[in-house]
Amino acid sequence: MLIVGLTGGIATGKSTVSRTLREAGFPVVDADVVAREVVEPGTRTLEKIKLAFGPNIIENGILNRDKLGRIVFGNQAELTRLNTIMQPAIRSTMLDKIAFWRTQQIPILIIDIPLLFERGYDKKDIIDKIVVVHTTEAIQKSRLEARDGLDSTQAQNRMKSQIPIAEKIAGADYILDNNGDKMSLAVQIEKLIIELKEIAPKYDAK
Ligand SMILES: CC(C)(COP(=O)(O)OP(=O)(O)OC[C@H]1O[C@@H](n2cnc3c(N)ncnc32)[C@H](O)[C@@H]1O)[C@@H](O)C(=O)NCCC(=O)NCCS
C-alpha cells in the first residue's frame, strides 16, 4: 500500500483536496477527525484536558472547542500543554486506522494531516509520499477568516502555531498551488491522481 500524506498550512485547502480524492474513490484518514474522536465524551484524553484546563472547558460533557482554541492559539505554553496531552492519543489512533486499511488490500491510502511536518511524520517510516497544498499567506488568512469567522488576530495566531509553508513546500514530493480557483486546483488533483497511480504498484508488497 502506498501511503500519501496530504498537508499544508491551516486553510490552504487540505480538506478541499481530500474531499476530491475521496470522491475519486481513495480512502482517507483525517487527523482532524481523529483529533475530535479522541476527545469524545467519556474518553481519558478529555479527562486529561479537564484536569489541565479546568472543568469549565467542558459543557454538558462536551469539549468547548471554541474556548480551548482561544486559550491555546497565541499562547505557546498552553498550546504545548494541549499538544502533550493530545498527540500520543492522535498518533496511536492514526496508526490503528492505517493498520486497518493495510488489511483491506487497497493500493493507495491518503492521510490528511495538517501537522505532518510539526509531528515528524515526514521521516518516511509511516508515510511514503508527501503532498503539500499551499497558498500565499494573504489568501490563506482571508480564506481562514471567511470560513471560521475569525478576526485578523485570531487568524494570525492560528497561522503562527504552524511552521512556515515554505518549509513544508521544501519537504514535499508533490506540490498543489491553491492560489487560483477551485477548477485550477481540480486540474492539479487529476494530474496528481495519475502520478500516484503510476507509482503505487511499487508499494504493493509494503
Ligand atoms: C484547539 C482545538 C480544540 C480547536 O478546535 P477547532 O474546532 O477550533 O479547530 P480544528 O480542530 O478543526 O482545527 C483546525 C485547524 O487548526 C490547526 N490546528 C489544530 N490543532 C493545532 C495545533 N495543536 N497546532 C497547530 N495547528 C493546529 C490545523 O490546521 C487544523 O486543521 C483543536 O484544534 C485541537 O484539539 N487541537 C489539538 C489537536 C491537534 O493537534 N489537531 C491537529 C491534528 S494533527
Ligand SMILES: Nc1ncnc2c1ncn2[C@@H]1O[C@H](COP(=O)(O)OP(=O)(O)OP(=O)(O)O)[C@@H](O)[C@H]1O
Ligand atoms: N481555490 C479556492 N478558491 C476559493 N476558496 C477556496 C479554494 N480552496 C479552498 N477554498 C476555501 O478555503 C477554505 C479553506 O479550505 P479547506 O477547508 O479545504 O482548508 P484546510 O487546509 O483543510 O483547513 P484546516 O487546516 O483548517 O483543516 C474553505 O472555506 C474552502 O472552501
